[in-house]
Amino acid sequence: MIRGVAFSLLFAYVEPALDYSICDAYLELEAAAPCGPNGYALNFGYPICKNFIKDEWMYLPNGKAFLDCVRPCLANFVTANISNGITNCTEITQLAFESHVPCYNQCGFCDSEFS
Template identity: 55%
Template sequence: SSEYGMPFSTSVLITSIFGLFTVIDAQTTTACNVYNELEASTQCGSSGYALQFGFPNCINFSNKEGLFNAQGKAWLECVRSCLSNFVQTEIIAKNITDCATIKSLAFDSHVPCYVNCGFCNFKFLLFNAIPLALTLRISDLLTAEVIQQAITVIGTCLLHPRLILG
């Protein structure tokens, strides 16, 4: 029994579970807030890219960053920065306000960000596949955009073996 009156295994489990989640730092908050800024300037609502996909996934991946190894955490930071920079420079700065155009442009930015940040690397996938699977939202996996992204990422990785070998 631990000093808190719980069996030792229970207290270790609770500590382990809480250890998986990281506190979201200011840099992450800034990167994720680009989606709130996008929504404020476009008002696409709950079915728009910013509120339906961008912000929730940015926060979700940030909250579960503790599941990833060092290479996975570096990939998350790279992707978060890449995606938020794209939204800032290619959508907000260019005053694009059409919701369908925003969604299309934003989703089109995902594959290059994922691949350029090292998604195809064998060691990254080997040690981070389970954390990725645990972090993805099931509701997103059923969308045409995400299915198309997955096919494109896999195809890109297979067509460029040097990306796999890193």
């Protein structure tokens, strides 16, 4: 009985595994067009993607809905860069940041509450 209670308490505090697979688009971009640790994929896209997933529990429902919408939108732009064979690191960074405005607008950024 005590062992059962101990296991219940232990597993009550275990966080569910987070799914970072959407962020793999940035690793695929880096593999297709290596720009190194200071390039967009490894220095910005991948870590920011992972941080938003890790910290999503802190957001209100509107903020979570925005993140659930914007992550695949941005990942689709990254995948399009791979498909289009873009390998110039400066161009990759420029196109990636340009993708944020349409994705943010499409996902209702201005209407979302994030705290």
